[in-house]
Amino acid sequence: PSCSDLKQPTYSGFERDVFKTIVDYFGQTKEPLLPFHFFDIFVSVLGLLQKHSKAIEALQISCLLLPPENRKRLQLLVRMMAKISSNKDLPPLSESVRTRTLMVQAFSRCILCSKDEMDLDELLAAKLVSFLMDNYQDILSVPSALKSSIEEHAVHLQRVQIKYAGADTDATFPPPSFCHQISTDELENQRAAGSQGPLAALLEEIVMNKEISVKDKKKQLKQFQKSYPEVYRVRFPTPETEAVLFPEKTKQKPPILMWALKKPFQPFHRTRSFRM
Numbered sequence: 001p002s003c004s005d006l007k008q009p010t011y012s013g014f015e016r017d018v019f020k021t022i023v024d025y026f027g028q029t030k031e032p033l034l035p036f037h038f039f040d041i042f043v044s045v046l047g048l049l050q051k052h053s054k055a056i057e058a059l060q061i062s063c064l065l066l067p068p069e070n071r072k073r074l075q076l077l078v079r080m081m082a083k084i085s086s087n088k089d090l091p092p093l094s095e096s097v098r099t100r101t102l103m104v105q106a107f108s109r110c111i112l113c114s115k116d117e118m119d120l121d122e123l124l125a126a127k128l129v130s131f132l133m134d135n136y137q138d139i140l141s142v143p144s145a146l147k148s149s150i151e152e153h154a155v156h157l158q159r160v161q162i163k164y165a166g167a168d169t170d171a172t173f174p175p176p177s178f179c180h181q182i183s184t185d186e187l188e189n190q191r192a193a194g195s196q197g198p199l200a201a202l203l204e205e206i207v208m209n210k211e212i213s214v215k216d217k218k219k220q221l222k223q224f225q226k227s228y229p230e231v232y233r234v235r236f237p238t239p240e241t242e243a244v245l246f247p248e249k250t251k252q253k254p255p256i257l258m259w260a261l262k263k264p265f266q267p268f269h270r271t272r273s274f275r276m
Contacts, residue, residue: 019084019093019106026077026110033074034066036115041065043124047197049131059132059139061146071140074111078129078136081107085133104129116227123202199231207235207245214246221245 034042041062048055063071084090085100094102108125111132132139206220225232236242 015091016093022080023106026107029110032110032113033070033077034112035070038062038065039112039114042112042128043198046124046127047201049127055131056135056138057143059135060141060143063140064142064146075136075140077107077111078132078140081129082133082136100133103133123205124198196231196234199228200235203228203231203235218246 042059045055045058045062048058063074066074081103084093085103090099093099097105104126108122108129111129112125113121203221203224206217206224209217212220221232
């Protein structure tokens with residue numbers, strides 16, 4: 001796009017240089033915008049992506065838990081990614097990769113990744129970032145139900161301070177309840193159960209992927225087994241179930257040289273022996 005209105009010079013490749021600068025800026029952060037201790041929470045939400053409204057509601061609440069600075073930067077980044085992807089007047093930022101795919105590849109790791117930074121995290125992050133790009137306006141807004149509950153609670157706090165005529169104490173109203181407290185063990189069980197769903201789906205996606213080589217598939221399965229042994233054990237409880245994926249190729253016997261059989265037999269000639 002022209003920058004004549006801003007009275008700034010433009011040159012061929014200007015947009016790519018700006019994009020590279022933004023990528024470098026977000027790439028130098030020590031921690032992703034969704035902090036490491038939020039990784040399991042957002043991975044659990046991936047299991048709800050098929051239920052569009054439920055996924056948006058879960059991400060809305062999860063994003064409200066982010067530090068204000070992270071939430072603001074996430075909002076600016078995802079908005080920029082969506083705008084660039086939908087801008088048809090923008091020159092291509094890559095000769096070989098579509099703009100939307102480039103956005104996901106460039107910024108997924110700075111938005112979501114685990115502390116171990118396994119290769120499989122990139123697949124999980126790519127799914128989440130794609131969903132964020134498509135629904136960022138709804139996800140990064142306050143849920144209407146939560147907003148109404150907060151307003152009602154604020155009204156309640158004002159009412160309890162009103163002193164009625166003839167009363168020595170403030171009128172009391174039962175405060176609204178939003179959730180009930182659970183134990184640490186229950187929280188861990190819910191967290192584990194919630195994250196296993198999308199991880200199992202990711203494992204199945206690796207198993208069914210026919211576009212990668214057998215060598216790459218074995219490598220990804222080995223990484224998955226190392227990172228999530230419990231989920232892997234459910235899908236492959238025995239070595240036999242795992243061996244089904246990679247059946248051994250039967251060694252074929254070398255073909256008989258038909259040309260040798262077709263060659264006519266040579267007559268037997270007795271050679272003359274020389275005796276001393």
